[in-house]
Amino acid sequence: MIKMSKLLVLVQNNTIINKVKEVEKATFLFPLEGYSVGYPVTYKLSDIEEFGCYILVNRVLDENSIESLKELFKDFPKNIKGIVFEDLGVLELVKDLDITKILWQNHLNASFLTVNGYLKYVDSVMVSTDITEEEISLIVSKADKPLVLPVLGYTPVMYSRRHLLNSFNMNYEENVSNPTTIKEEVLKDEFKVYENEYGTQLFYNKLYDGRSLMKYNALYYFINTVFVSDEDVLSFIKGEELSTDTFDGFLNKKTIYKLKDGE
Secondary structure (H helix, E strand, C coil), X not given: CCCHHHEEEECCCCHHHHHHHHHCCCEEEEEECCCCCCCCCCECHHHCCCCCEEXXXXXXXXXXXXXXXXXXXXXXXXXXXXXXXXXXXXXXXHCCCCCEEEECCCCCCCCHHHHHHHCCCCCXXXXXXXXXXXXXXXXXXXXXXXXXXXXXXXXXXXXXXCCHHHHHHHHHCCCXXXXXXXXXXXXXXXXXXXXXCCEEEEEEXXXXXXXXXXXXXXXXXXXXXXXXXXXXXXXXXXXXXXXXXXXXXXXXXXXXXXXXXXX
């Protein structure tokens, strides 16, 4: 039986911590201030009091930010158990720290060969949300270490270091709010957009429910709470229906198609 205590819950408000604790044991993930993109609420290392938690660093870093992060990590807090990161430069900074290191490159970790290549250097990898459940099952079965499986949240679609909302407002003399929702004109899909000084993140505007993956063994099952109500987070953990319409992403829909003759 899968233990729900394997939940990894990203924090976007302090109230969710105690609410989740009242329902189930969980580990919490805090986006690090100055080093995260796509999260309206971020945290300074000194403000994180939760014991045994993780920090998130998902910015693509330049030389200056690598150096500043290196300085910040010189006195790494003992209450923080590990780090979830995207930029491989972070690995050099934390390789000697006695913490759990989880690589999250959402659109890249889509095969067991890639995953096992990274697992030589990190403790775990977040599996991509761009692949089917069949492919995820294969990756989990062949991975050299337990993996992290996303099971709830608005899935990241794109990250740019450009300030796309600000540029749009300036060029078209608009006043689009931040965050906002936009509609793509070809397929009419909608996306949530959030921008900070380090760039712009787009999320698919349908809430991903991947609870079917919780039958597979994992290091953690990841709940990304950005733009998700506390009520839906708690309902998910309890195994109840959510108040928001959900979809299962690409779990039952392949993203590679064979074109017909003439296309």
